[in-house]
Amino acid sequence: MRTERVRIEGTDFLTTLTLGGPVGLLALHGGVEGGTAELATEVAARTGATLLTFTQPTGPPAHIPSIRMSACAPLRTFLSHATLTISLHGHNRGATSRTIYVGGSNRPAARVLAVALADSAFTPVTSLADIPPPLRGLHPQNPVNQTRLGGVQLELPVLARTTHPAPTAPEIPPEEVVEGIVAGVGVLMGRESGR
Template sequence: MRTEHVRIEGVDFLTTLTLAGPIGLLALHGGVEGGTAELATEVATRTGATLLTFTQPLGPPTHIPSTRMSECPPLHTFAAHVSLTISLHGHNRGSTPRTIYVGGSNRPAARALATALSRWAPEFLPLTTLSEIPNPLRGLHPDNPVNRTKDGGVQLELPVLARTSHAAPTHPEIPPEEIVEALTAGVRSLMERAEQR
């Protein structure tokens, strides 16, 4: 595990990078989108995936769009190491409190993760039809870090109920076990596919 301080657009981040398997779990907005870094960490621990999280240890949380975060050393190292990225984000859309938007450029991988979510966390709705995903949540921009690895990636936009087990924020956040199990199963499936190629 390697930690590094980086500064992006005047905001200080602490990055934590663990190089491991060919699938990479990424949480660009840990602390801003509560529970995403904790969820990525837990799934990576259970699967042996590579992990990169960003947190903001000082000052009020600032949300910098993913497309403006690509040019930093930890992300370059991460992208050079993994073949497929799974990027965890949070949405706060009150009209869809149990919908998980499954975007990103690798649509077969997106469908595989959606299948795992449907099986292991049936109380949530994973949505993979891009035309039904709000445009800002589709994760298709070529400058988005989720798409900068060899096989592209999957952007998961998770509602609050899928990121934390508590109504009020806690530190650290504790992701719901059913979501951890679902993503663990999905990542293992993707790792098996990668090994068979």
């Protein structure tokens, strides 16, 4: 595990990088989208996946769009090591507080994760037509799409990221969501190992 401070667009971030298997777990907005860094960390620990999280140790939270986060060394290392990315994000859309949007350029991998999450209390949505455009994760400059096989962008509501209604440090992700993503990553790691 390597930690490194980086500065992007005037904001200081603490990155944590652990190189592991071919599937990579990424939390670009761990300091802003509560629970995403903790969820990525827990899934990577259980599966041996590669992990990169960004948190903001000081100052007011800043949300830098994903497409502008690709310049720092830890992210370049992550993208060159992993072959498939699962990027965890948070949405706060009240009307869909039980919906997990499953975007990103690798649609077969998106369906694997959706199936793995189907038994949870949340509804995974994979149809791009049903995912709000800002949550689709399809831009080619989005890091989720920059590994060799592209990736899956999971947009998680608050209740799928933390078991607490108010922010805590650290956030504690719901076990059913952890288990669902772990199962999906396990399938995807098996496919990558067989290549």
